Amino acid sequence: xxxxxxxxxxxxxxxxxxxxxxxxxxxxxxxxxxxxxxxxxxxxxxxxxxxxxxxxxxxxxxxxxxxxxxxxxxxxxxxxxxxxxxxxxxxxxxxxxxxxxxxxxxxxxxxxxxxxxxxxxxxxxxxxxxxxxxxxxxxxxxxxxxxxxxxxxxxxxxxxxxxxxxxxxxxxxxxxxxxxxxxxxxxxxxxxxxxxxxxxxxxxxxxxxxxxxxxxxxxxxxxxxxxxxxxxxxxxxxxxxxxxxxxxxxxxxxxxxxxxxxxxxxxxxxx
Numbered sequence: 001x002x003x004x005x006x007x008x009x010x011x012x013x014x015x016x017x018x019x020x021x022x023x024x025x026x027x028x029x030x031x032x033x034x035x036x037x038x039x040x041x042x043x044x045x046x047x048x049x050x051x052x053x054x055x056x057x058x059x060x061x062x063x064x065x066x067x068x069x070x071x072x073x074x075x076x077x078x079x080x081x082x083x084x085x086x087x088x089x090x091x092x093x094x095x096x097x098x099x100x101x102x103x104x105x106x107x108x109x110x111x112x113x114x115x116x117x118x119x120x121x122x123x124x125x126x127x128x129x130x131x132x133x134x135x136x137x138x139x140x141x142x143x144x145x146x147x148x149x150x151x152x153x154x155x156x157x158x159x160x161x162x163x164x165x166x167x168x169x170x171x172x173x174x175x176x177x178x179x180x181x182x183x184x185x186x187x188x189x190x191x192x193x194x195x196x197x198x199x200x201x202x203x204x205x206x207x208x209x210x211x212x213x214x215x216x217x218x219x220x221x222x223x224x225x226x227x228x229x230x231x232x233x234x235x236x237x238x239x240x241x242x243x244x245x246x247x248x249x250x251x252x253x254x255x256x257x258x259x260x261x262x263x264x265x266x267x268x269x270x271x
Contacts, residue, residue, distance in 0.1 A: 019140035025188045036227040043257045051248040071105035073120040129170040137174040156181040189228040230255045
């Protein structure tokens with residue numbers, strides 16, 4: 001009887017929460033994450049697996065990149081291949097590319113510098129387009145609450161909203177996917193999102209085809225008690241993940257070793 005009483009008291013509280021408002025707040029806060037993220041360096045480990053027709057792994061390639069800020073915009077440097085240090089020759093090539101980039105950026109005119117930053121910010125906004133359109137594109141249902149990495153989160157399911165018209169190519173696939181969102185109860189930040197395709201999705205002039213049942217998982221983590229940053233991105237399916245010119249591939253990207261820059265944005269140097 002006590003359990004029934006507790007459930008009956010808690011149910012109205014859960015039912016009274018508007019999942020649409022939770023998602024809207026999370027989307028607004030994501031802009032702040034984008035701004036603060038530029039203050040951090042990190043490592044990005046990218047795994048690409050080639051699959052056969054049955055979905056078994058034929059080969060695997062792993063690259064680890066160091067992402068820093070060079071003259072106010074990101075710079076990616078390859079630091080390991082297949083979880084091993086680069087050969088002396090490849091390391092020398094990467095150091096030479098970094099040296100050239102430093103020289104080019106430090107000798108830019110004001111116009112060139114502003115153009116480079118504008119192009120970077122434009123790419124950032126393009127990447128955020130799908131996130132900004134989430135509240136309009138989906139109908140949301142609060143399915144419960146869980147603990148994720150020791151933090152309480154709302155669990156919200158999302159289905160395509162009838163009549164939604166995508167505004168750009170970056171949201172054109174929304175009517176063909178469903179989502180599950182884990183949103184932090186305290187920070188209202190997106191801790192995790194799972195996407196599953198409901199039909200075949202063609203991207204990039206049909207160069208990339210996501211098969212029905214493909215799952216994309218994006219995980220974020222709280223860093224330095226001030227910002228939520230990517231933790232892991234994986235693309236997976238029971239059979240084909242995506243097809244590029246007939247190749248079956250599986251992708252997994254992990255992010256680690258976040259460090260806040262201790263110096264001005266134009267002063268990051270090679271290690």
